[in-house]
Amino acid sequence: MVIGVPVIAGTWWAFRPEKLFINQKVNEAAPATLSSEPEALYTGKLEGQVHQTSGRATIYKTAEGKEYLRLSDFTTSNGPDVHVLLLRPEDKALEQEIVRGGLDNVELGTLKGNQGDQNYDLPLNVDLNRYQAVAIYCERFHAIFGVARLEKF
Numbered sequence: 001m002v003i004g005v006p007v008i009a010g011t012w013w014a015f016r017p018e019k020l021f022i023n024q025k026v027n028e029a030a031p032a033t034l035s036s037e038p039e040a041l042y043t044g045k046l047e048g049q050v051h052q053t054s055g056r057a058t059i060y061k062t063a064e065g066k067e068y069l070r071l072s073d074f075t076t077s078n079g080p081d082v083h084v085l086l087l088r089p090e091d092k093a094l095e096q097e098i099v100r101g102g103l104d105n106v107e108l109g110t111l112k113g114n115q116g117d118q119n120y121d122l123p124l125n126v127d128l129n130r131y132q133a134v135a136i137y138c139e140r141f142h143a144i145f146g147v148a149r150l151e152k153f
Helices: 004-015
Strands: 025-027 039-047 054-061 067-075 082-087 105-110 115-121 133-138 143-149
Touching: 039 067, 039 133, 054 143, 067 082, 105 115
Parallel strands: 025 115
Antiparallel strands: 039 054, 039 143, 054 067, 067 115, 082 105, 082 133, 133 143
16 A cells, blocks of 8 residues: 555656546637737648647747747647647658657747647747747657648748
């Protein structure tokens, strides 16, 4: 009993099995701007192999110069410790479900929900000529849930 309870609690924490059955829906409006509509710079279709992932990833630039990623009509599997990353499109890790080793990436943040429209601010110094792929990535299990290769709009 002394060993069993901590082992069960640790296993539950690591795998978070309840996340397989609970969806977290987000419906975030696009950032408002006073001067004009944001300009679409890059866009791509999100797709997943093992984890059903769909939707559109689009990078916008506001009149003020702020850039952000918008996931629209988005859906993916839920899981523990899932993040949104920008990656280099030629990275071989994008072809794999489980990533061995590190990724050359730009972290945009923790996934807000596994369904719905959502926005992620891009860092000021991100080089969009290098990082033209979006990945939904589970850090705990080094698994890629879905990828969008971006093309100029």
